[in-house]
Amino acid sequence: MSEFDVIVxxxxxxxxxxxxxxxxxKVNVLLVDRADPPGSKNVSGGVLWGxxxxxVAPDWEKGPVERYVExxxxxxxxxxxxxxxxxxxxxxxxxxxxxxxxxxxFDAWLAKKAKDSGVMLVSGVTVDKIAMKDGKAVxxxxxxxxxxxxxxxxxxGANSRIAYDSxxxxxxxxxxxxxxxxxxxxxxxxxxxxxFGLTSPKMGFASEFVLGFLEGGVRAGGFLYTxxxxxxxxxxxxxxxxxxxxxxYSFNVIEQFKEHPFVAPLLEGGRVEEYSAHLVPEGGISAxxxxxxxxxxxxxxxxxxxxxxxxxxxxxxxxxxxxVAAESFLEKKExxxxxxxxxxxxxxxxxxxxxxxxxxxxxxxxxxxWSKYVHQTLPSIAEEAMLNMFSENGQPKKHLxxxxxxxxxxxxxxxxxxxxxxxxxLRRM
Amino acid sequence: xxxxxxxxxxxxPDSQEVVIDPVTFTLNRSAARNVINPADENAIEAALRIKDxxxxxxxxxxTMGPPFAETALLDAMARGVDDGLLVSDRAFAGADTYPxxxxxxxxxxxxxxxxxxxxxxxxxxxxxxHVGPGVAEFLGIEQASYTSNSWIEDGYVYxxxxxxxxxxxxxxxxxxxxxxxxxxxxxxxxxxxMKIDAIRKGIKTWTLADIELKPEWVGLKGSPTVVKxxxxxxxxxxxxxxxxxxxMDKFVDELVSKGILKL
Amino acid sequence: xxxxxxxxLLNYKIDKxxxxxxxxxxxxxxxxxxxxxxxxxAKCYSLIDGTLNFKYEDCVECGTCDLACSHGxxxxxxxxxxxxxxxxxx
Numbered sequence: 001m002s003e004f005d006v007i008v009x010x011x012x013x014x015x016x017x018x019x020x021x022x023x024x025x026k027v028n029v030l031l032v033d034r035a036d037p038p039g040s041k042n043v044s045g046g047v048l049w050g051x052x053x054x055x056v057a058p059d060w061e062k063g064p065v066e067r068y069v070e071x072x073x074x075x076x077x078x079x080x081x082x083x084x085x086x087x088x089x090x091x092x093x094x095x096x097x098x099x100x101x102x103x104x105x106f107d108a109w110l111a112k113k114a115k116d117s118g119v120m121l122v123s124g125v126t127v128d129k130i131a132m133k134d135g136k137a138v139x140x141x142x143x144x145x146x147x148x149x150x151x152x153x154x155x156x157g158a159n160s161r162i163a164y165d166s167x168x169x170x171x172x173x174x175x176x177x178x179x180x181x182x183x184x185x186x187x188x189x190x191x192x193x194x195x196f197g198l199t200s201p202k203m204g205f206a207s208e209f210v211l212g213f214l215e216g217g218v219r220a221g222g223f224l225y226t227x228x229x230x231x232x233x234x235x236x237x238x239x240x241x242x243x244x245x246x247x248x249y250s251f252n253v254i255e256q257f258k259e260h261p262f263v264a265p266l267l268e269g270g271r272v273e274e275y276s277a278h279l280v281p282e283g284g285i286s287a288x289x290x291x292x293x294x295x296x297x298x299x300x301x302x303x304x305x306x307x308x309x310x311x312x313x314x315x316x317x318x319x320x321x322x323x324v325a326a327e328s329f330l331e332k333k334e335x336x337x338x339x340x341x342x343x344x345x346x347x348x349x350x351x352x353x354x355x356x357x358x359x360x361x362x363x364x365x366x367x368x369x370w371s372k373y374v375h376q377t378l379p380s381i382a383e384e385a386m387l388n389m390f391s392e393n394g395q396p397k398k399h400l401x402x403x404x405x406x407x408x409x410x411x412x413x414x415x416x417x418x419x420x421x422x423x424x425x426l427r428r429m
Numbered sequence: 430x431x432x433x434x435x436x437x438x439x440x441x442p443d444s445q446e447v448v449i450d451p452v453t454f455t456l457n458r459s460a461a462r463n464v465i466n467p468a469d470e471n472a473i474e475a476a477l478r479i480k481d482x483x484x485x486x487x488x489x490x491x492t493m494g495p496p497f498a499e500t501a502l503l504d505a506m507a508r509g510v511d512d513g514l515l516v517s518d519r520a521f522a523g524a525d526t527y528p529x530x531x532x533x534x535x536x537x538x539x540x541x542x543x544x545x546x547x548x549x550x551x552x553x554x555x556x557x558x559h560v561g562p563g564v565a566e567f568l569g570i571e572q573a574s575y576t577s578n579s580w581i582e583d584g585y586v587y588x589x590x591x592x593x594x595x596x597x598x599x600x601x602x603x604x605x606x607x608x609x610x611x612x613x614x615x616x617x618x619x620x621x622x623m624k625i626d627a628i629r630k631g632i633k634t635w636t637l638a639d640i641e642l643k644p645e646w647v648g649l650k651g652s653p654t655v656v657k658x659x660x661x662x663x664x665x666x667x668x669x670x671x672x673x674x675x676x677m678d679k680f681v682d683e684l685v686s687k688g689i690l691k692l
Numbered sequence: 693x694x695x696x697x698x699x700x701l702l703n704y705k706i707d708k709x710x711x712x713x714x715x716x717x718x719x720x721x722x723x724x725x726x727x728x729x730x731x732x733x734a735k736c737y738s739l740i741d742g743t744l745n746f747k748y749e750d751c752v753e754c755g756t757c758d759l760a761c762s763h764g765x766x767x768x769x770x771x772x773x774x775x776x777x778x779x780x781x782x
Contacts, residue, residue, distance in 0.1 A: 120625065
């Protein structure tokens with residue numbers, strides 16, 4: 001007999017959600033995190049989209065969330081300009097957006113929630129490996145000892161050492177990973193509310209950026225989110241482009257972003273409180289298989305993140321995958337599972353959710369989001385067109401179509417080629 | 430019957446996270462998370478090293494503090510300490526180092542037949558270094574402060590004290606108390622097995638009633654310390670003058686002329 | 693803001709008994725690109741007089757260097773016992 005029904009490795013949104021779901025069904029769960037306290041090694045851009053957490057923690061909106069996103073932006077930055085879409089809506093009440101969160105606080109809260117619901121929570125211990133016996137996961141190995149369980153849910157995050165060392169996942173290539181670098185900038189609550197034109201101190205702004213102006217042609221996306229009394233600002237850098245360039249320091253990319261003439265004023269008077277970095281999975285599912293005998297992989301460790309340039313999500317995918325992993329265990333348990341059973345039902349159940357559907361429908365979108373077209377061509381065409389459209393130099397006005405085609409013709413690519421790219425982009429996004 | 434050891438620990442705000450308010454210059458502890466006082470981690474390790482050599486040694490780790498200090502006790506248990514005991518009571522609130530020492534001494538008396546007591550040299554949140562030696566005085570036993578190494582030989586406790594001009598080895602008759610300097614050793618990590626076992630075992634909690642002290646002897650009432658005033662020190666501007674080797678005469682003349690040195 | 697200044701804001705519990713990342717100097721000696729020095733967001737890798745210098749104490753445990761090094765020099769493991777970086781915000 002196993003010591004635990006389920007061992008969950010990693011107390012992030014995926015692991016904690018799985019553990020709570022299991023414990024509420026009276027399953028004997030061990031949740032292990034290598035950080036002490038749990039959450040203190042977790043980083044993300046900072047918006048938790050949707051309300052999937054309600055399933056396991058109905059009161060989460062009263063937990064340590066920062067601001068509710070009522071304003072969402074997307075900006076292209078060239079060296080001298082910022083071209084933005086800024087969408088604000090009162091309808092973000094009936095249509096769910098998301099809350100900005102600070103993961104160290106938020107994940108610690110969620111882990112405590114797990115503990116309070118009956119999970120045995122252990123922090124500050126690093127699991128070495130998944131214990132395998134006859135091709136089945138039978139628990140975890142730590143410090144030369146095996147702790148046994150009927151199933152293991154692996155939710156260790158993007159830097160998946162246990163999955164690599166247990167042979168469940170290959171190390172990602174440059175294409176399957178990006179480097180996120182982030183800073184927390186302290187500002188008074190009132191300043192943030194006023195500066196970003198928010199309707200109340202509870203409301204927030206979240207914007208993604210295409211950083212089309214970086215030195216040496218390095219490609220990176222930027223993000224800027226408002227917390228209660230701080231801003232989360234960061235850059236997500238393409239590993240492939242950084243390697244090709246091989247002279248830009250990753251830690252300087254975020255500084256270039258912060259110093260942009262139309263970003264710097266947003267940060268004015270702020271004090272940097274924290275610097276952090278974390279890998280971001282790219283390009284969809286990264287695990288060789290999401291399930292096997294006795295184990296399931298959830299969250300970032302499985303590669304469940306979504307980015308199409310306009311939207312950057314991960315925590316909601318992590319939460320849903322964690323909950324589905326828990327449900328898949330419960331399903332097997334009802335049928336009287338044996339330790340080490342195959343959890344093929346996890347992959348099946350996931351495919352019914354938006355998690356798997358998005359992974360499939362948007363497969364390969366990273367090629368587009370990291371393309372030269374998005375990072376250089378498009379921003380410069382837009383900049384030129386805007387300058388022509390919004391400046392007044394005493395000449396007769398031109399039709400928008402004329403302005404656009406003129407801006408396009410100054411680029412090496414053919415107009416038809418660019419139009420095709422644009423169409424392709426719209427269809428894939 | 431093996432040795433009986435008590436380790437006294439304290440949960441403190443992480444000194445790396447205690448920030449100084451740029452306006453009022455006071456310490457803001459509320460932003461800091463709690464950790465085991467660093468020197469106490471070394472004290473736990475020192476005790477565990479004795480147990481490594483004499484496996485039938487029984488170690489109890491104790492702390493006087495609020496209920497959430499349980500985390501620190503469980504952490505110590507997960508490294509190999511046998512029992513965790515929390516001494517917690519509203520009556521202890523506001524204690525300075527005098528009643529703290531008294532409370533811990535009464536706890537140790539109640540535990541009974543203790544051969545060795547370990548403590549960190551001082552806590553990072555008050556840095557008095559009073560409590561360890563105070564407990565030894567209340568108990569009327571021998572003590573060695575600021576030690577970097579200790580062992581048992583022929584029924585005696587040996588400890589190496591780190592002094593300014595060298596290391597002093599002292600030999601004491603048990604029961605005796607030892608305070609351990611920060612970084613005296615490298616504390617071992619807890620294993621998952623031991624963390625699980627510690628959580629299952631849990632800690633014991635004693636209140637004022639268990640240690641049989643009068644309410645007026647503990648907490649704020651039992652504290653003789655009176656804080657009259659507090660002020661921050663302004664940094665003194667230094668001249669930053671440099672003298673090269675061989676300019677000793679010039680250097681001495683300068684000091685004499687400024688009245689810093691008298692010949 | 694200099695990277696050194698940014699790193700000084702972080703809380704680390706440094707493990708004095710275990711270096712969770714090690715590099716193989718004989719591989720780094722002949723490395724043509726030293727991409728690690730550009731990729732690592734915590735500047736743990738630097739070239740000093742042409743020789744690669746590595747320090748694990750400033751590591752934020754992102755795992756970038758392990759993926760960045762295509763020459764097999766970096767041996768990456770998780771920190772143990774709750775050691776390493778301890779974010780306040782994340």
